[in-house]
Amino acid sequence: MVLTLAHWLYLFGTVLIIVTMLFRKNVVVPAIGVTFFVALSYTGSLGVALQSTFRASLVAASSLFDIFLIIAVMTALLRSLKDIGADQKMIVPFQKVMVNGHVSYFVLIIITYVISLFFWPTPAVPLVGAILIPVAIRAGLPPLGAGIAISLAGQGMALSSDYIIQIAPTLSASASNLSVSVVADRALVLSIITGVIAIGLAYLFLRKKIQSPSENHLKVWEETGMKNESDEEETSKSNQIFNKKKGNFFAFLVPIAFLFIVGYMVYSKVSGTAEMEGGEGAALIGGAALLLLLASALTNNMKESLEQVSKHIIGGLIFAFKAMGIVLPIAGFFFLGNDETAAPILGMAEGAPAFLFELILAGEHLIPSNGFLAAFGMLFIGMITGLDGSGFSGLPLTGALAGPLGSTMGIDPATLAAIGQMGAIWVGGGTLIAWSSLVAVAGFARVPVMDLVRKCFLPVVIGLVLSTLFAVLFF
Numbered sequence: 001m002v003l004t005l006a007h008w009l010y011l012f013g014t015v016l017i018i019v020t021m022l023f024r025k026n027v028v029v030p031a032i033g034v035t036f037f038v039a040l041s042y043t044g045s046l047g048v049a050l051q052s053t054f055r056a057s058l059v060a061a062s063s064l065f066d067i068f069l070i071i072a073v074m075t076a077l078l079r080s081l082k083d084i085g086a087d088q089k090m091i092v093p094f095q096k097v098m099v100n101g102h103v104s105y106f107v108l109i110i111i112t113y114v115i116s117l118f119f120w121p122t123p124a125v126p127l128v129g130a131i132l133i134p135v136a137i138r139a140g141l142p143p144l145g146a147g148i149a150i151s152l153a154g155q156g157m158a159l160s161s162d163y164i165i166q167i168a169p170t171l172s173a174s175a176s177n178l179s180v181s182v183v184a185d186r187a188l189v190l191s192i193i194t195g196v197i198a199i200g201l202a203y204l205f206l207r208k209k210i211q212s213p214s215e216n217h218l219k220v221w222e223e224t225g226m227k228n229e230s231d232e233e234e235t236s237k238s239n240q241i242f243n244k245k246k247g248n249f250f251a252f253l254v255p256i257a258f259l260f261i262v263g264y265m266v267y268s269k270v271s272g273t274a275e276m277e278g279g280e281g282a283a284l285i286g287g288a289a290l291l292l293l294l295a296s297a298l299t300n301n302m303k304e305s306l307e308q309v310s311k312h313i314i315g316g317l318i319f320a321f322k323a324m325g326i327v328l329p330i331a332g333f334f335f336l337g338n339d340e341t342a343a344p345i346l347g348m349a350e351g352a353p354a355f356l357f358e359l360i361l362a363g364e365h366l367i368p369s370n371g372f373l374a375a376f377g378m379l380f381i382g383m384i385t386g387l388d389g390s391g392f393s394g395l396p397l398t399g400a401l402a403g404p405l406g407s408t409m410g411i412d413p414a415t416l417a418a419i420g421q422m423g424a425i426w427v428g429g430g431t432l433i434a435w436s437s438l439v440a441v442a443g444f445a446r447v448p449v450m451d452l453v454r455k456c457f458l459p460v461v462i463g464l465v466l467s468t469l470f471a472v473l474f475f
Contacts, residue, residue, distance in 0.1 A: 003358070003359070003362050004041070004042070005041045006038050006041040006042035006353070006355065007353075007355055007358060007359055007362075009034065009037050009038045009041050010034070010038050010336065010337060010355040010356065010359065011359055012034065013030065013031070013034030013035075013037075013038065013333060014356075014397070016030045016034065017030055017031060017034075017330070017333070017397070018381070018384055018385065018397075021384060021385055021387045021394070022384060022387055026326070027330055027393065028326055028329050028330065031329045031330045031332070031333040032053060032329050032333075034333060035052065035053050035056045035329070035332060035333045035336060036049055036050070036052070036053040037049075038336060038355070039052035039053065039336075039345070039346060042346065042353065043346060048346070048347060051347060052336075052345050052346050052347065055332075055344060055345045055346075055347070056329065056332030056333060056335065056336060056345045057328045057329050057332045058332075059332060059335055059341055059344050059345050060327070060328045060329070060331035060332040060335055060396075061328050063174055063331075063335070063341070064170070064171070064174075064324075064327065064328070064331065066170075066282060066283070067167045067170060067171070067282075067324065068317070068320045068321065068324055069286065069320070070165055070167070070282045070285065070286045071120070071165070071167070071316070071319065071320035071324065072313060072316035072317040072319065072320040073286045073289045073290055073293070073313070073316060074118070074119055074120070074165065074285075074286075074289055074316070075119075075312075075315065075316035075319045075320065076289075076293055076309075076312035076313045076315065076316035077254075077289045077290075077292055077293045077296070077312075078119055079312045079315055079316070080292075080293050080296040080297050080300070080308070080309075080312050081250060081251075081254065081296055083296070083297075083300050083308070084246045084247045084250060084296060084299070084300045085244075085246075085247035086246070086247045086248075086249075086250035086251040086254065086296070087127055088127070088130075088131055089247045089248060089251035090251045090254065090255060092131065094107055094111055094132065095131070095132065095135045098132070098135050098136055098139050099139065099213070100139050100140055100210075100212070100213055101136070101139050101140030101141035101142075101145070101210035101211060101213070102141075102207070102210055103139070104132075104135070104136035104139040104140070104141045104146075105136070105141055105145055105146075105149050105203060105206070105210070106149075107132070107136075108128065108132060108133075108136055108141075108146060108149040108150055108153070109149045109150075109152070109153040109199060110153075111128055111132065112124055112125075112128050112149070112150050112153040112154040112158070113153040113154065113157055113158045113195075115127060115128065115154075116153065116154040116155075116158035116159060117158045117161075117162075117163060117164045117165075118164055118165075118258055118285075120159065120162075120165070121154035121155045121158065121159055121429075121430060121437065122437060122440075124154050124158075125150060125154060125437070125440050125441055125444060126440070126444065128150060128154075129150065129440075129441070129444030129445065130444065133146045133150075133444055133445060134218055134221070134222075136149075137217050137218050137221045138213060138214070138215060138217055138218040139213045140210050140211040140212055140213050140214065140217060141210055142206065142209050142210065142211075143221055143445045143446055143447050144206075144209075144445065144447045144451060144452065144455060145206045145209065145210065146445050147441050147442055147444075147445035147447050147452050148202050148206065148452065148455055148456060149199075149202075150441050150444075150445070151430055151431050151438055151441045151452065151456060152195060152198050152199050152202060152431060152456065152459070152460070153195070153199070154430070154441075155391075155425075155429045155430025155431050155436070155437060155438065155441070156191075156194070156195055156198065156425075156426050156429065156430070156431045156460065157191050157192065157194065157195030157198075157199075158191075159391065159425050159429045159430070160187065160190075160191040160194070160195075160421065160422050160425040160426050160429060161184070161187045161188040161190075161191035161192075162184075162187075162425075163184055163187070163188045163191075164262065164285060165282055165285065166180060166184050166282055167282075167324075167392070168187070168392065168395060168421055168425060169183040169184035169187055169417075169418075169421065170282075171327070171331070171392060171395035171396060171399060172187070172395050172398060172399040172402070172417040172418070172420065172421045173399060173414070173417060174396075174399065175331075175334050175335060175337070175338055175341075175396050175397075175399035175400035175402075175403070176338065176399055176400060176402050176403030176404075176413055176417065177338070177340060177403070178399070178402065178403065178413055178414050178417055179414060182414040183414050183417050183418050183421070186414060186415055186418040186471070186475060187418040187421050187422065189470075190418055190419065190422050190467045190468075190470070190471055191422065191467075193463070193466065193467040193470055194422060194426060194460070194463035194464055194466075194467040195463065196463075197459070197462060197463035197466055197467070198431075198456070198459035198460045198462070198463035199459070200459075201458070201459035201462060201463070202455065202456070202459045205455065205459070221446060246299050246300060249299075250292075250295075250296050250299070253292070253295075254292055257288055257292060258285070258288070261284055261285060261288055264284075265284070293309060293312065293313075294309060297309045297312070324392065326390065326393060327390075327392055327393055327395075327396070330393050330396060330397075331396040332345070333396075334356070334396035334397055334399075334400045335396070335400075336355060337354065337355045337356030337357070337400050338354055338356065338357070338400065338403075339352045339353060339354035339357070340352075342354065342355070356400050356401070356404060357403065357404040359404075360401075360404035360405060360408060361404065361408070369408070369409055369410055370409060370410075371409055371410050371411035371472055372472050373409070374405050374406070374409035374411050374416060375411060375415070375416065375419055375468050375471060375472045376465075376468055377405075378398060378401065378402065378405065378416045378419045378420045378423070379419050379420070379422065379423045379464060379465075379468045380423065381394075381397070381398060381401065381420060381423070382394060382398045382419065382420035382421065382422065382423025382424040382427070383423040383424070383426075383427045383464070384423075385397055385398065385420075385423075385424045385428065386423060386424040386425065386426070386427030386428025386429070386432075386433065387427065387428065387433065389428055389433045389435045389436035390428050390429075390436070391424055391425040391426075391427070391428035391429030391430070391436070392424070392425070392428075392429075393428075394420075394424040394428065395420070395421060395424055395425075397420075398416075398417060398420025398421065398423070398424060399417050399420065399421075401416070401420070402414070402416035402417035402420060411472070412475060415471050415475040418471065418475075419468055419471055422464060422467060422468070423464060426460055426463075426464055427460075431456045431460050432453055432456060432457055432460055433453070434449045434450055434452075434453050438452060438453065
């Protein structure tokens with residue numbers, strides 16, 4: 001294997017992006033810059049290099065737009081449900097079972113996990129935090145315990161598998177042309193193992209601090225609030241009263257509809273009657289969400305429904321691009337490492353280079369053929385990429401590495417992609433990084449974010465190590 005200057009520039013770019021992440025800096029600039037120089041070195045044409053720099057993001061966008069769209073649709077639905085008070089009514093019944101701090105810890109975990117699977121943790125945190133954290137604290141759960149429960153269940157276990165919307169497994173699989181379904185299934189198993197271990201260990205560390213139920217716990221906690229939320233609460237309550245019947249109806253309809261879809265997806269996977277790959281499953285969820293969005297808007301205010309639906313979809317798209325837009329130039333660079341996606345980026349019909357795969361092959365003799373080392377190496381790389389506080393921006397890298405590493409080290413690439421996904425999202429998604437969405441969790445729980453990081457660190461790391469060991473032994 002003869003390596004060209006373009007290969008070495010691609011390797012330099014990969015290392016540069018990782019180092020940039022280590023220093024907690026944004027990696028968009030190095031991704032764009034190195035894409036240009038790799039294309040310039042390979043083609044020898046300034047014009048083609050400039051075109052390739054743009055096409056890299058364009059190819060990434062065309063591959064990932066379904067991801068942006070499903071985020072937008074689900075966010076729009078949640079906003080529409082909020083208009084009629086159904087968002088809060090969906091979880092109010094769970095307040096009745098939070099009889100003490102021990103039960104409250106696990107109730108927070110279950111509700112956060114379920115909501116985060118469908119809507120992602122970003123909308124789940126304010127939904128659960130605003131309604132259930134005060135109930136849990138009154139029941140005797142320390143505020144820090146409530147924050148740990150929400151972060152481990154939402155930003156950790158639910159987001160790392162992303163099994164319903166399947167954005168994360170799609171990002172992990174696309175760079176090496178792996179099966180999204182296989183990556184998603186393995187990521188789900190590993191996320192549950194990591195989550196159960198982390199949640200269990202965190203509970204053992206917390207259990208002695210759980211107190212008996214008392215209204216005084218809530219009074220003390222409320223005194224730590226940084227702002228007066230009474231106006232927002234009164235507005236929310238009046239909105240729910242005004243839309244009581246409508247809110248109750250959609251609070252019942254939406255969960256039932258999604259549970260039916262999930263049941264159908266599980267049935268189709270088990271029975272083999274239909275293939276529910278990442279795109280098909282996301283489209284099914286997205287189509288149902290759009291119809292529910294229309295129904296809720298029409299029910300709330302028929303005269304204003306046309307404007308409201310458009311407003312919510314636009315808001316959802318804005319949120320989607322804010323959340324995922326940074327991924328495009330980063331994914332574009334790593335798509336350059338795969339020959340199938342490199343061809344349209346470089347404007348070639350055939351014969352495109354596979355920079356990453358060829359680099360791995362050239363250094364194959366230096367790499368011990370050991371699946372154990374490959375698995376834990378991928379976990380480490382994933383955790384490093386998560387240091388940027390996103391969790392998703394590193395998935396194109398771990399996915400791109402999974403294909404060539406798996407084929408040379410004797411381990412299934414889909415397993416490596418799932419392991420890398422675990423490391424990236426558990427770290428960067430919001431459990432171990434203070435500059436991630438963990439800030440939102442800490443804000444709702446009213447605890448210092450660094451305290452939350454310290455309490456989550458050991459349980460999460462132990463969970464990741466043991467789940468990776470499981471993957472090596474059984475996948």
